Amino acid sequence: MTRAAEEGKGLRQKKVFGLKKWQYVAINAFLVFHILAISCWCLPISNPFILACRSAVRPYFVWSGLFQSWDMFSPVPKTMNAYIEAIILYKDGSTTTWSFPRMETLSLSDKYFEERYRKFVESILADSNSAIWPDVARHVARLPELRARDPQKVLLVVKWSDIVHNDDGTFTRAPWDEHVFYRYDVKPEDLQ
Amino acid sequence: MRTKSFFEAWNTFFFAEESPIPLGLFRIIYGVMVIATLTLLRPDWMAWYGPHAWVSLPSMQAVEPGTRLNVFAFISQSDFWVHALFWFSLASAACLSIGLLTRLNCLIVFLCLTSIDQRNLFILHGGDTFLRVAGFFLIFAPAGAALSVDRLIRIWRGKDGAEIRPRRPWAQRMIQFELALLYFAGFCSKVEGVPWVQGTALSYMLNLDELQRFPVPSWFLHPAVLKLVTWFAMALEFCLGVLIWVKEFRYYLLAIGLVFHLCLEYSLNIPMFQWDVLSAYVLFIDAADLERAWNWIRSRSQRFWAFGTRTNGKAH
Numbered sequence: 190m191t192r193a194a195e196e197g198k199g200l201r202q203k204k205v206f207g208l209k210k211w212q213y214v215a216i217n218a219f220l221v222f223h224i225l226a227i228s229c230w231c232l233p234i235s236n237p238f239i240l241a242c243r244s245a246v247r248p249y250f251v252w253s254g255l256f257q258s259w260d261m262f263s264p265v266p267k268t269m270n271a272y273i274e275a276i277i278l279y280k281d282g283s284t285t286t287w288s289f290p291r292m293e294t295l296s297l298s299d300k301y302f303e304e305r306y307r308k309f310v311e312s313i314l315a316d317s318n319s320a321i322w323p324d325v326a327r328h329v330a331r332l333p334e335l336r337a338r339d340p341q342k343v344l345l346v347v348k349w350s351d352i353v354h355n356d357d358g359t360f361t362r363a364p365w366d367e368h369v370f371y372r373y374d375v376k377p378e379d380l381q
Numbered sequence: 382m383r384t385k386s387f388f389e390a391w392n393t394f395f396f397a398e399e400s401p402i403p404l405g406l407f408r409i410i411y412g413v414m415v416i417a418t419l420t421l422l423r424p425d426w427m428a429w430y431g432p433h434a435w436v437s438l439p440s441m442q443a444v445e446p447g448t449r450l451n452v453f454a455f456i457s458q459s460d461f462w463v464h465a466l467f468w469f470s471l472a473s474a475a476c477l478s479i480g481l482l483t484r485l486n487c488l489i490v491f492l493c494l495t496s497i498d499q500r501n502l503f504i505l506h507g508g509d510t511f512l513r514v515a516g517f518f519l520i521f522a523p524a525g526a527a528l529s530v531d532r533l534i535r536i537w538r539g540k541d542g543a544e545i546r547p548r549r550p551w552a553q554r555m556i557q558f559e560l561a562l563l564y565f566a567g568f569c570s571k572v573e574g575v576p577w578v579q580g581t582a583l584s585y586m587l588n589l590d591e592l593q594r595f596p597v598p599s600w601f602l603h604p605a606v607l608k609l610v611t612w613f614a615m616a617l618e619f620c621l622g623v624l625i626w627v628k629e630f631r632y633y634l635l636a637i638g639l640v641f642h643l644c645l646e647y648s649l650n651i652p653m654f655q656w657d658v659l660s661a662y663v664l665f666i667d668a669a670d671l672e673r674a675w676n677w678i679r680s681r682s683q684r685f686w687a688f689g690t691r692t693n694g695k696a697h
Contacts, residue, residue, distance in 0.1 A: 206396040231566040251447040254495035257510045259566035264574030266585045293590040301652045305504040307591050312503035320444045328435045352588045358604030
C-alpha cells in the first residue's frame with residue numbers, strides 16, 4: 190500500500206461524511222434528542238413516560254422557543270360564535286360600549302391586519318387566562334377616545350351564540366346570550 | 382444486519398450530500414414570510430408589544446412563567462426600543478431573504494421572532510409557531526450556500542466556483558420533519574375529537590362568523606359533502622405527515638396539499654398560516670426538478686421578451 194493510500198485510509202477513519210468524529214457524534218446527539226423531544230411534546234399521547242419526558246424537556250423548550258402545538262381546530266373545534274364588548278362607566282354617569290374588532294364586520298384587508306384580535310379574544314375567554322383580564326380592562330380605559338372622558342369602571346362582557354347540530358344534519362344558530370365576566374375599577378394611575 | 386441497514390439509512394438521510402438549492406429557495410421565501418408577518422402586525426406593534434400593551438410584560442411573565450429567550454425582558458420598555466426591535470427584525474429578515482450574512486441573520490431573525498412570540502403568547506397562530514421552529518433549525522443549515530449574496534461574494538473572492546457544492550442536509554431534514562410532524566400531530570389530535578370522527582367538524586368551522594372569508598359554493602355546504610371533506614382533511618393530514626417521506630407519493634401529495642391550503646386560504650380567515658406552511662414545501666422538491674422548472678420559466682420569459690421587442694420594433 191502506498192503512503193498516500195495509507196494516509197487516505199487514516200483520514201477516512203477519522204472523518205465520517207466529511208465531519209470529524211466528535212462533530213458527527215454531536216450532530217447525531219442533537220438530532221436524536223430533538224426528534225424524540227419534539228415528538229413527545231407534540232403528539233397527544235398521555236402515557237406516563239411521555240408525560241415525564243415532556244416535563245423534563247419543558248424548561249429547554251420554553252426557554253428556546255421550541256414549544257409547539259399543532260392541534261389545529263382539534264380535538265373539538267369551537268362550537269359557538271362569541272365576541273367581547275367593554276362597557277365603560279364615566280365619572281359623569283354616562284356609559285359607552287366599545288367592541289373588540291370583529292372579523293365578520295371588517296373588510297378583507299382589515300381582516301389580514303386585525304386577525305390577531307380574533308385569537309386574542311379566544312385567549313381572553315379561556316378561564317385559565319383570567320390573570321390578564323385586569324390588563325385588558327386597563328388597556329380599554331386607556332384608549333385615547335375613552336380616556337379623555339375619565340372612565341371610572343370597565344365591564345368586560347362576552348356575547349355568544351351556540352352553533353346547534355340538528356338531527357337532520359343541518360346547523361342552526363341559537364339566540365345570542367351575554368354575561369359580564371369581569372369588572373374593573375379604574376385607578377387614577379391607570380390613565381397616566 | 383437490520384441495525385446496520387438502519388444506520389446506513391439514517392446516515393444517507395441526514396448526511397449524504399445534496400444540492401442546497403431547495404434550502405436557498407426556502408430561505409428566500411422564509412424571509413419574505415417573516416417580513417409579511419411583521420408588516421401585518423405593524424399598525425399594532427405598540428398595542429401588542431409596547432409599554433402599555435394589552436398584556437403587560439410582568440403579566441405575561443406571571444401567566445406563562447419560566448426562563449425564556451426574550452429580548453423584550455432586557456430592553457427598556459419604551460416605544461422607541463420596541464420600534465427599534467421591530468425595524469431591526471425587518472432589516473434582518475430582508476438580509477436573510479437575499480442571503481447576506483446568512484448565518485448571522487438566521488440567528489437574529491430567530492431571536493427576534495422568539496422574543497416577539499414570547500412577549501405575547503395570546504395572539505399566536507400555527508404559522509407563527511412554524512416560522513419560529515423552522516427558524517431555529519435554519520440557524521444550523523447551510524442556508525447561504527445557494528441563491529444568496531454570500532455565495533456571490535464567495536465567488537467574487539475566488540472561494541467558491543460556478544458549480545454549487547452539495548451540502549449535508551441534516552438541518553434541512555429537521556425543518557422537513559417539523560412540517561411532517563405538524564400534519565401528523567394535527568391528525569392524531571383530530572382522531573381524538575368526536576366532531577372530526579363524526580364528520581361534523583368542518584360544519585362547525587364554516588358556521589363560525591369570525592373565520593369566514595369568501596363565500597363557499599352552496600353544494601359544498603351539503604351535510605354529506607362536508608362530512609366527506611372533513612374526513613378527507615384528516616386523511617390528507619395523515620398522508621402529508623407519513624407518506625410524504627415516500628418518494629413515489631411525494632409530488633402528488635404536495636400538489637394535493639397545495640390545493641388544500643389554497644382552498645383554506647380562500648374560505649377561512651387565518652392570515653399567513655397557509656403561506657407559512659406552504660413555504661416549506663420547496664424543501665421536499667428535488668434540486669434537479671427546481672432547476673428544470675427555473676430553466677423552463679427562463680426560456681418562456683426570454684421568448685416572451687423577445688416577442689415583445691419584435692412587436693415594439695414593428696410598431697415603430
